[in-house]
Amino acid sequence: MDGIHDLGGMHGFGPVVREEDEPVFHHPWEKRAFGLEFFTGSRIGVTGDEGRHAIERLAPATYLTASYYEKWMLALQLLLEEHGVLTAEQIEQRMAELAENAHG
Amino acid sequence: MGELTAQKMAEIIERGSTKRRPDAATPPRFAVGDKVRTRNDHPPHHTRLPRYAMGRTGEIVMIHGTFLLPDSNSRHLGEKPQHCYGVRFTGKELWGAEGHPADRVVLDLFDDYLEPA
């Protein structure tokens, strides 16, 4: 697929930005994302290559602006929808409930 | 999954999940030193041949053995195991005049991506 993921040789990205003493994960949610990615695919019949392709199918602007684990989770949501495991509405509704409880 | 312990988790991770498929071994079509040209078909599906290396001529430098083909596996069309080769390209071949004369790029490419050059 001639997607935005196929970055080799592209011009215009500027310097490689590095972080001193970078931690393995930057936020608690990244740990949970890593674990969800680790287990979910094989449990719902997604091949590893299919999982990679889901990341490649994210909208180009999203691909370039989302963080690494954010891309993983947006692609995982796509796969959960496509494999009939969860709907976007279910996820959005649970998010709203969690936000509501946090305020209450 | 409730039975999982740290030790069992370590065993699962350290065993891994190779994509190598040795049972599918057939003689490789190419030998080290052979010149090959990559296909230039821009498939709409998942593939491991990047755009910058499409339609380019390189040289086989490694024969890795047989592995499942991601192009096929990603679409649930079977593993289609086949040889994977390390193919070396010059910077000039990939980038034209801009390429440094002493730069090389090696890609791991599946048999389906290659034809004799």
Next chain:
Amino acid sequence: MSENHRHNAPESDIALRVKAMEQLLTEKGIVDPAAIDLVVDYYETRVGPRNGARVVARAWSDPAYHERLMQDATAAIAELGFSGLQGEDMVVLENTPEVHNVVVCTLCSCYPWPVLGLPPTWYKSPPYRARIVREPRKVLAEFGMDVGDDVEVRVWDSSAELRYMVLPMRPEGTDGLSEDELAARVTRDGMIGVAPV
């Protein structure tokens, strides 16, 4: 980016999304939060560049091990107890005065987890993936490494299932050092190939 002063701030969209997905997948019996804890702990504490540094130090110290490492990297690395996911099929690339090796995954983020741990953000970032195959010497110079015009720069784009680790050149003046002392000199960036050791 610290979250220390954000106790009362609402959680970000992505943090909420991940929490919602974990809850829903747990309720469906697809994931187990305790298992997620275990896998996260493994990758935070059990793997990292210290593993690869031990491989390099052994190769520098033991010619027979070096020979095995170049012949069958996966088996030689497993001798030291490192193996598994994202390192099932390993290749070690030896730097010489004539050839400098550097590793990338332009299409994604492939990286040898058992020996180097999870990749740093820059390795997965568009600038590195876009530029290292096209202008490797400029990128290496930005990392502080000047490579002479007569030295071949060989960039390995991990496009399939092989995972690559660079065996840096042993620094001068290290003849008397023990394997442990040598391992302490080896850096992650040296084993990716973006820095000398």
